[in-house]
Amino acid sequence: MGKIRVLDEWVANRIAAGEVVERPASVLKELVENSIDAGATEIEVKLEDGGIRLIEVSDNGDGMTKEDAILAFRRHSTSKIQTADDLQEIATLGFRGEALPSIASVAKVTIFTRPQNEQMGTYILTENGKPREISETGTRKGTRVIVENLFYNVPARKKFLKSIRTEYKHSLNTFIRFALGYPNIRFQLISNGKEVFLLLETDSITKRIKDTLGTDFSENIIEVGHSIDEISVKGFITKPSFARKSRGYDYIYVNGRFVKSPLVSAAVKNGYGAYLQKGRFPPYILFISIPPELVDPNIHPSKMAVRFKREDAIFHTVLKAVEKGFQKAKTTPEKIAPSISFKKSITTKREPTPHRVITKKASPPPQEEPDFFRMEPEINFYQVHNMFIFVETKNGILVVDQHAAHERVLYEQVLERLKSASLTGQRLLFPIVLEMTPQEMETIKEYKDAIEHLGFETRAYGSGHILIEAFPPFIKEIGNGEILHEILEDITSPEIEEPDKLKRVAASIACKAAIKAGDKLSQREMQNLFDMLFATENPFSCPHGRPTVIELTLNELERRFGR
Numbered sequence: 001m002g003k004i005r006v007l008d009e010w011v012a013n014r015i016a017a018g019e020v021v022e023r024p025a026s027v028l029k030e031l032v033e034n035s036i037d038a039g040a041t042e043i044e045v046k047l048e049d050g051g052i053r054l055i056e057v058s059d060n061g062d063g064m065t066k067e068d069a070i071l072a073f074r075r076h077s078t079s080k081i082q083t084a085d086d087l088q089e090i091a092t093l094g095f096r097g098e099a100l101p102s103i104a105s106v107a108k109v110t111i112f113t114r115p116q117n118e119q120m121g122t123y124i125l126t127e128n129g130k131p132r133e134i135s136e137t138g139t140r141k142g143t144r145v146i147v148e149n150l151f152y153n154v155p156a157r158k159k160f161l162k163s164i165r166t167e168y169k170h171s172l173n174t175f176i177r178f179a180l181g182y183p184n185i186r187f188q189l190i191s192n193g194k195e196v197f198l199l200l201e202t203d204s205i206t207k208r209i210k211d212t213l214g215t216d217f218s219e220n221i222i223e224v225g226h227s228i229d230e231i232s233v234k235g236f237i238t239k240p241s242f243a244r245k246s247r248g249y250d251y252i253y254v255n256g257r258f259v260k261s262p263l264v265s266a267a268v269k270n271g272y273g274a275y276l277q278k279g280r281f282p283p284y285i286l287f288i289s290i291p292p293e294l295v296d297p298n299i300h301p302s303k304m305a306v307r308f309k310r311e312d313a314i315f316h317t318v319l320k321a322v323e324k325g326f327q328k329a330k331t332t333p334e335k336i337a338p339s340i341s342f343k344k345s346i347t348t349k350r351e352p353t354p355h356r357v358i359t360k361k362a363s364p365p366p367q368e369e370p371d372f373f374r375m376e377p378e379i380n381f382y383q384v385h386n387m388f389i390f391v392e393t394k395n396g397i398l399v400v401d402q403h404a405a406h407e408r409v410l411y412e413q414v415l416e417r418l419k420s421a422s423l424t425g426q427r428l429l430f431p432i433v434l435e436m437t438p439q440e441m442e443t444i445k446e447y448k449d450a451i452e453h454l455g456f457e458t459r460a461y462g463s464g465h466i467l468i469e470a471f472p473p474f475i476k477e478i479g480n481g482e483i484l485h486e487i488l489e490d491i492t493s494p495e496i497e498e499p500d501k502l503k504r505v506a507a508s509i510a511c512k513a514a515i516k517a518g519d520k521l522s523q524r525e526m527q528n529l530f531d532m533l534f535a536t537e538n539p540f541s542c543p544h545g546r547p548t549v550i551e552l553t554l555n556e557l558e559r560r561f562g563r
């Protein structure tokens, strides 16, 4: 007998679930997609414990008959496509007939549903992917799907779930993506019994942007739009000064589907051109409409990647839309000019140590008065482009990145002081009110201890706002509080590997408080920086892991000059 068997449907579903259901947010995504495909104009989402314990999505869409509702849990049963040809032009968010069976194989799923024109609805409770109880029930028009105890029967997957807070953040992001993409749908989000969002339906995308991403966001946008042939792009980009340090605020919708598209991102970036500072990512929201046959969403189980048929045309339409947006906005240039502010927040006002010896460890403070006759010859520091410091050494030249070096110094000072006690913040006479996005609110909660330990005192203040009452001692000026936005962005950056929350925040504060590229330094300041850098535990890299110093040896120079 041969060794190959056809898998039981239940096993096949479990395997598919491995791809389709990664975490509560992916369940939420599938359920809301189904509601949208069913033509819902009202969608209500309930989460408990970030979705780990419960995800419930109710809609007022088409609903299902009893037969359809039972079929919906069978693998590859879908009302959305019929033939292979239909796959060529997918006009709905779902098309595989995989989501419900996959979810039901890894969680307890209950469904209530009633089609428009029927009096009674259907209730189905599933267990291990199969309907266990089916009955007639009175229920409102539309569908309600309840998913409980995700991965209860797959302990290995459950272990990979992150904290409730992290899972909640992912679910929240998913919710916001839908809310932004469909302003004409009324959305509600309730988390652990508390209403987080109630978004009334609106024709205005800007209103939806304001309601979901905040006033600050909605006040920094530039409208864009362009069409070439049947490809149309419209939406909003943000002013260059609003660009962030990490991606994650790029909302691209292709025929209503939220996607990740390197092609579109590249076109947007090109459109910004020189307006964009290196390493910054502008938030934007773009709606691309194209004939369905020109886009294939069937290339990854997440349905979030797409392949375009006319990549060139898409690229150019997006690029043109962004460029035109800028041209129009340029009539008021002050509105879009990048605000690269080089605030001087240098704190290197320490007295210089008498011996300018570059050693790795701190030399103990000299006991006797400095002996000028013993002093080493003067070291000259050269500041290049107000960014790097050059200094001659026995073996060649050292080049120091002034910002990275100061970051390292401050970081170690912060950690050193934390050993004895929390830092006492500088109290503000007039607290600063700051608007926060829901994601930022979550980050603040998640990092509350670390942030407070380092001297911030913050308090929730109305919905979507916080009060800053004190800020860390290392930060020279708090200004309008924008720095906290930057810190929150920094500490959630996926590029940073530091697992210790306190250290993550400390590194970010050090970065904000450190001198910047562009700050002019005096000989004495440069010398101080050198002394302090080489007195740190780890002078050769900044807390984010980038080098602070590089050495160009004479050997290398000679080699490069062919000597």
Ligand SMILES: Nc1ncnc2c1ncn2[C@@H]1O[C@H](COP(=O)(O)OP(=O)(O)OP(=O)(O)O)[C@@H](O)[C@H]1O
Residues within 6 Å of the ligand: 030, 033, 034, 035, 038, 059, 061, 062, 063, 064, 072, 073, 077, 078, 079, 080, 093, 094, 095, 096, 097, 098, 099, 100, 101, 142, 143
């Ligand atoms: N909220 C809903 N309202 C009405 N019908 C629904 C709803 N949810 C699911 N269905 C029906 O159940 C079917 C199966 O849903 P499921 O999500 O498993 O597959 P799909 O949406 O067709 O494809 P995909 O796997 O890509 O999501 C759908 O095709 C649809 O007919």
Ligand SMILES: [Mg+2]
Residues within 6 Å of the ligand: 030, 033, 034, 093, 094, 095, 099, 100
């Ligand atoms: Mg679906």
